[in-house]
Amino acid sequence: MRPLKILIASDSVGETGENVARASLAQFNISSVKEVMIRYPYIDSEETIDDMIVVAKENDAIVVYTMVKPDMKAYMERRMVEENIPHIDVMGQLLEMLSVRLDEVPFYEPGLVHQLDEDYFKKIEAIEFAVKFDDGKDVSGLEKADIVLIGVSRTSKTPLSQFLAHKKYKVMNVPVLPEVNIPKELLEIDPKKCVGLIIDENKLNKIRKERLQQLGLNSAAQYAKNERIKEEIAHFKKIIERIGCPVIDVSDKAIEETANEIIKYIDNQRDIKG
Known part of the structure; x- marks a missing residue:
């Protein structure tokens, strides 16, 4: 079995992504959730994303991310596809659904919940x-x-x-x-x-x-x-x-x-x- 690492990437503190990851890991026999997780918060530039990509590849990690800024999110997703890094967006689909249902454009501001x-x-x-x-x-x-x-x-x-x-x-x-x-x-x-x-x-x-x-x-x-x-x-x-x-x-x-x-x-x- 390949060693498991989950990288939590966010343009805020990363707590939302970590909570989702923890809830999922609780369904498996994981001895130390803390050792599995890598948090990469406050991503605010393409350079930061590139650094995160390097860390993800070095650890053969699954990337769980919460990015609300569209340009940063698009760049991150493109880079992860290019590098063949498994990844999941835990907010994107819900944001899109809410935007359609409410007929409003999201604020796209990181950290509002915090x-x-x-x-x-x-x-x-x-x-x-x-x-x-x-x-x-x-x-x-x-x-x-x-x-x-x-x-x-x-x-x-x-x-x-x-x-x-x-x-x-x-x-x-x-x-x-x-x-x-x-x-x-x-x-x-x-x-x-x-x-x-x-x-x-x-x-x-x-x-x-x-x-x-x-x-x-x-x-x-x-x-x-x-x-x-x-x-x-x-x-x-x-x-x-x-x-x-x-x-x-x-x-x-x-x-x-x-x-x-x-x-x-x-x-x-x-x-x-x-």
Whole structure:
């Protein structure tokens, strides 16, 4: 039996072709699929194709390919026929069928599926980040965060963090309390990625009383008293002055409104910086 080698050729990363090859190899008694496979990604010129042809011939390989650029694909197919290299196109026929059925011309852009995947994984990463660094649990998140939200309790820091995470921003939120010193790292990071959240004292009083009732606690607790709220807001303002970041009043804003305001500010800072 001739030694088996499968060369995965692609103008992107080659994952699609490799997955098809792996699924096929699973139907046979192959001890090490990894040793059988040769991946040849990011083919973008005739010279690269010629190099791939040499590798395929040297290994007596079957070529499994996913090429979407018509000119590169045509050149590769012609060269493989000339060199008598066994080959299979795992996307071509389906692309042609879809083009006919949809009455559309394909984009012919390599790697689009991986761009979508990357977008998805960035979102998941941001969501996990928001959970991990909620309420200032780990100060190491300050340096890694795209946005740092600062505010007293019940200023929508957590829901804002999650909303922004779905927009692929890594967000850490830091609660401010008079009895607790803010982490020194907060004063060392770029203040342009920090945003303070403030709320009307009367509205905060109402929100906190409702929260205490939901928890089955006395709504007259210190947490919801006007004097306590005034103390917290005054302390918050001092902290924000030290940091030197903007403040958004969330009193009468929906989460989406506040988030859009934050995004506009952060993106503008990036444009200025970049």
